[in-house]
Amino acid sequence: MISNEAKKEIDFWVSKYPEGRESSAVMQALTIVQKENGGSLNSELINDVAEYLEMPAISVQEVATFYENYNHKPVGKHVLRFCHNISCMLNGSDELISYLEDKLGVKTGEVSKDGLVSVKKVECLGACVGGPMCQIGDQYHEHLTKDKLDNILENLT
Amino acid sequence: MSDIEIEIDGQLVRANQGDSIINIADREGIEVPRFCYHKKLSVAANCRMCLVDVEGVPKAQPACSTPAANGMKIHTKNDKAKFAQKAVMEFLLINHPLDCPICDQGGECELQDVAMEYGSDVSKFNEGKRIVPDKGIGALIQTDMTRCIHCTRCVRFGAEVAGIVEMGGTGRGEGVKIEPFLTEGIQSELSGNMIDVCPVGALTSKPFRYEARTWQMNAVQSVARHDLVGSNIYTQSYRGKVKRVVARDNDSINETWISDRDRFSYEGLNHESRALKPKVKIDGLWQETDWQEALKFAIDGIKNNANSSEQFGVLSSKYASLEEFYLLQKLARNFGTENIDFRLDQAQLSNASSLESTITLSEIESIDHALIVGSYTRLEQPMINHRIRKATLNGASVNTINSKKFDFNYKTGLDVLTSPQKLRATLQSVLKAIHNKTNKDAPSFLSQVSPEDIHNKIADDLIESKNGVIVLGEHLNSNLDSIAITSLIEQIASAADLKIANITLSGNSLSAEKVGFMPDEKGMSAASMFNESTKAFLLMDVDLEYDFFDSKSAQDCFNQEDVFVVALSSFENQSLLNGADVILPMASYYETSGTHINFDGQAQSFSASVKSPGDSKPGWKIIKVMADLFELEGFDYIDSTQVKEQALQLSRNKSSFKDVDFENFDDSQITTHWQYTPYVTDSVTRRASALQKTNIGMIDSAFVSEATAKKLGIGNDDLYLGVPVSIVDSVAEDYVFVHTNQARKA
Ligand code: SF4
Ligand code: FES
Ligand code: FES
Numbered sequence A: 001m002i003s004n005e006a007k008k009e010i011d012f013w014v015s016k017y018p019e020g021r022e023s024s025a026v027m028q029a030l031t032i033v034q035k036e037n038g039g040s041l042n043s044e045l046i047n048d049v050a051e052y053l054e055m056p057a058i059s060v061q062e063v064a065t066f067y068e069n070y071n072h073k074p075v076g077k078h079v080l081r082f083c084h085n086i087s088c089m090l091n092g093s094d095e096l097i098s099y100l101e102d103k104l105g106v107k108t109g110e111v112s113k114d115g116l117v118s119v120k121k122v123e124c125l126g127a128c129v130g131g132p133m134c135q136i137g138d139q140y141h142e143h144l145t146k147d148k149l150d151n152i153l154e155n156l157t
Numbered sequence B: 001m002s003d004i005e006i007e008i009d010g011q012l013v014r015a016n017q018g019d020s021i022i023n024i025a026d027r028e029g030i031e032v033p034r035f036c037y038h039k040k041l042s043v044a045a046n047c048r049m050c051l052v053d054v055e056g057v058p059k060a061q062p063a064c065s066t067p068a069a070n071g072m073k074i075h076t077k078n079d080k081a082k083f084a085q086k087a088v089m090e091f092l093l094i095n096h097p098l099d100c101p102i103c104d105q106g107g108e109c110e111l112q113d114v115a116m117e118y119g120s121d122v123s124k125f126n127e128g129k130r131i132v133p134d135k136g137i138g139a140l141i142q143t144d145m146t147r148c149i150h151c152t153r154c155v156r157f158g159a160e161v162a163g164i165v166e167m168g169g170t171g172r173g174e175g176v177k178i179e180p181f182l183t184e185g186i187q188s189e190l191s192g193n194m195i196d197v198c199p200v201g202a203l204t205s206k207p208f209r210y211e212a213r214t215w216q217m218n219a220v221q222s223v224a225r226h227d228l229v230g231s232n233i234y235t236q237s238y239r240g241k242v243k244r245v246v247a248r249d250n251d252s253i254n255e256t257w258i259s260d261r262d263r264f265s266y267e268g269l270n271h272e273s274r275a276l277k278p279k280v281k282i283d284g285l286w287q288e289t290d291w292q293e294a295l296k297f298a299i300d301g302i303k304n305n306a307n308s309s310e311q312f313g314v315l316s317s318k319y320a321s322l323e324e325f326y327l328l329q330k331l332a333r334n335f336g337t338e339n340i341d342f343r344l345d346q347a348q349l350s351n352a353s354s355l356e357s358t359i360t361l362s363e364i365e366s367i368d369h370a371l372i373v374g375s376y377t378r379l380e381q382p383m384i385n386h387r388i389r390k391a392t393l394n395g396a397s398v399n400t401i402n403s404k405k406f407d408f409n410y411k412t413g414l415d416v417l418t419s420p421q422k423l424r425a426t427l428q429s430v431l432k433a434i435h436n437k438t439n440k441d442a443p444s445f446l447s448q449v450s451p452e453d454i455h456n457k458i459a460d461d462l463i464e465s466k467n468g469v470i471v472l473g474e475h476l477n478s479n480l481d482s483i484a485i486t487s488l489i490e491q492i493a494s495a496a497d498l499k500i501a502n503i504t505l506s507g508n509s510l511s512a513e514k515v516g517f518m519p520d521e522k523g524m525s526a527a528s529m530f531n532e533s534t535k536a537f538l539l540m541d542v543d544l545e546y547d548f549f550d551s552k553s554a555q556d557c558f559n560q561e562d563v564f565v566v567a568l569s570s571f572e573n574q575s576l577l578n579g580a581d582v583i584l585p586m587a588s589y590y591e592t593s594g595t596h597i598n599f600d601g602q603a604q605s606f607s608a609s610v611k612s613p614g615d616s617k618p619g620w621k622i623i624k625v626m627a628d629l630f631e632l633e634g635f636d637y638i639d640s641t642q643v644k645e646q647a648l649q650l651s652r653n654k655s656s657f658k659d660v661d662f663e664n665f666d667d668s669q670i671t672t673h674w675q676y677t678p679y680v681t682d683s684v685t686r687r688a689s690a691l692q693k694t695n696i697g698m699i700d701s702a703f704v705s706e707a708t709a710k711k712l713g714i715g716n717d718d719l720y721l722g723v724p725v726s727i728v729d730s731v732a733e734d735y736v737f738v739h740t741n742q743a744r745k746a
Helices: A004-014 A022-036 A041-051 A057-066 A086-090 A092-104 A146-155 B023-027 B079-094 B111-119 B153-162 B193-197 B262-272 B291-305 B322-335 B381-395 B420-437 B454-463 B475-476 B482-495 B507-515 B550-558 B574-579 B619-631 B640-649 B706-712
Strands: A080-082 A117-122 A134-136 A139-141 B004-009 B011-015 B049-052 B073-075 B140-144 B167-170 B175-180 B204-205 B217-221 B230-238 B242-247 B280-283 B285-288 B312-316 B369-373 B397-402 B416-417 B466-470 B501-502 B536-540 B564-569 B582-585 B594-597 B605-606 B672-677 B699-704 B723-727 B735-740
Touching: A004 A022, A022 A041, A022 A057, A041 A057, A041 B501, A057 B167, A080 A092, A086 A092, A092 A117, A092 A146, B004 B023, B011 B023, B011 B280, B079 B111, B153 B167, B153 B193, B153 B564, B193 B204, B193 B397, B217 B454, B217 B605, B230 B262, B242 B262, B280 B291, B291 B369, B291 B536, B291 B564, B291 B582, B291 B619, B312 B322, B322 B507, B322 B536, B322 B619, B322 B640, B369 B381, B369 B454, B381 B397, B397 B420, B397 B454, B416 B454, B420 B482, B420 B672, B454 B466, B466 B482, B475 B482, B482 B501, B507 B594, B507 B640, B536 B672, B550 B574, B564 B574, B594 B640, B699 B706, B706 B723, B706 B735
Parallel strands: A080 A117, B004 B073, B312 B536, B369 B397, B369 B466, B397 B416, B466 B501, B536 B564, B564 B582, B672 B735, B699 B723
Antiparallel strands: A080 A134, A134 A139, B004 B011, B049 B073, B140 B204, B167 B175, B217 B230, B230 B242, B280 B285, B280 B582, B594 B605, B699 B735
């Protein structure tokens, strides 16, 4: 179920597009319902968004699975969105991701036992000059090393 | 009109500005490989297989999405084009499995063909191929999505033709998957066409799986008989059995599509209940016998039971061939009876046969407005509905007057909910509104009628349309007020200058009408034959449970000791064994030659695709022999072509409209409409097992409003006449809409 507040927010975005083009707001709508649902989507929500914007459910699913900002499994309180694209990879992102997985005892895509963090591999975030890098919330963390990661994890509450 | 000149492979060709290169090449017979391009779908240009060299353009260009311009020089086979095509082929094959030996598409696979031509025999790719798990999409279509090359033809088919967006491309990059959102199975009544459009073995026919190889089968051109369209098909048979049905192009009839009913009904032909041997019932016990004995028994029985020729009645389903209808009515009339009918499911003899369609299939595409009355067109006449949908894509509007709000695959504007008993009042209001608005004097029976807002709006749309049509559907058949309704439809059409599409009858009804397979004034209609007066019956392809409006009185009549029933039938079931005294096994669809007359009045003939099983014989031959045994004149035909020629010479004597009593009508009763799912409409389809397992095939609900449910004392999931009740608000009051695959009980 989409809450009334969320619907209001979606309406705001819908109003930015010409009439009959409600579906243009699908990305914002997904972002809004995902946030409300604690950071992830599920088929029920996809269906709800589809119904609300009068789109076929599969078309919403296409968008939701194309973009990496949508999660389809429950996530931790903080999501470490780790870039594994070419520049970051050349600078050792793979090794860091393995390190993270070992340290947290989870694989990418899973949530740590305390529910605090989950790790997700994403494509280039446009910060290649600072690779290897990851995004947590609205924050970019660049030139990462194992020490830096330890530090970051300690500060996550 | 050709306004430009281009050169393809050194050949000068005239073309229209803006034509795509692939279009022109196809017309000129120049082969360009392709996967995603399909002539009836939008251009996606995502497979890149069609790359060709256009002089002056540095990179090879996709032929499907590049418009031709004057003076263009195109090479489809030079080094640059070949290099590009080979490179694309190599990419496409990276993830495609090498499982052609166990793939049903093998032998008719576009990828296989193109790979033979453009592929390399050695792969540079040593890494693992990707594997895509199958979700399963229902009983008709087998998926092997690992073979999918993401051409998106199936996706575009759903969005553009079926009008139900079911398949989509999820994920990205190497993770792209073509899949439906849910796994409940596909909802569309045209879904099988996805099998035809899929260029590879990702989507194949499930009932056909592993049955035969395409090159082993014998393909015969044929015509589907399930609806008014007569879609063109190929039957493909192996060892004397029809194994598959696929679409055959015919732009004016079915374009390149066929409905799932046309495609998958053939399964019923191989059903275990086929009648294979002539049988007679002696002292209540069935005995198999030979043709000679059975025919003698049948003829004697009819002669002995019918004391006068008026005590003999002849009935047929709507699905016989023109030739069979013609011969059977001739037999009956020469015998001396006028008790002839095929309209077994009509509650009362309506004026429906007098209401002539005044529009053709392809004209429907260019209408600007349609008013649909009493029809769930999408399920009843899928290909006619498809034409209406095409019109809506060009901007046509559609209003409906139905007893329930149905799921159309296009947007409807105004939906008026009206129960069958109130339909006359609604139509009268619309007619009155039209008269008011056009300042014409309304006939006197409308003097008391005052249209409401909605009727005025419906009338406005009808008057404003320049090229509108009024569609009258099969719900009319069970309406006890059908005489008034047909007449009102005719009056509305003439008052608002509309075309008429009469789709109340289905199958091969237009053949039956053409040869007069119905009684004249002296004869009795199907509905009135089941009284004491008829003592001998000849039935052709009639199912005693499903086909009659009032199957109980029909069966009661047939079951009587002193009523003698001869059944020409392709199938046996308990009710037939109870009711009949002789069963003469008859050839079914695709087992005999014949003719179908479609909505446009086109008589399409077909030959037999396979031999009929067991001792069964073509219906027209059985009737001819019976006529000879009755010693009737005029049955010395050598082949069915002679029969057809005679039949086509008959011109239908259009019966005039019956008078309507507009004064006295009781509309206070609660009524029930019994609507069959499209997969139990005829004897063959009813036995096609895969169709029964689809979402459409499993429909089984009695829809009723909350208020009416209260009156009837029923609640959700109770049974109403054996059908689970579903309380909804999209259905008319004082009315139950039973949509089911079960035999009619009301
Ligand atoms: S399933 Fe077939 S039609 Fe659909 S995208 Fe894949 S290859 Fe194309
Ligand atoms: S490759 Fe990692 S940010 Fe661009
Ligand atoms: S056919 Fe032209 S790109 Fe696919």
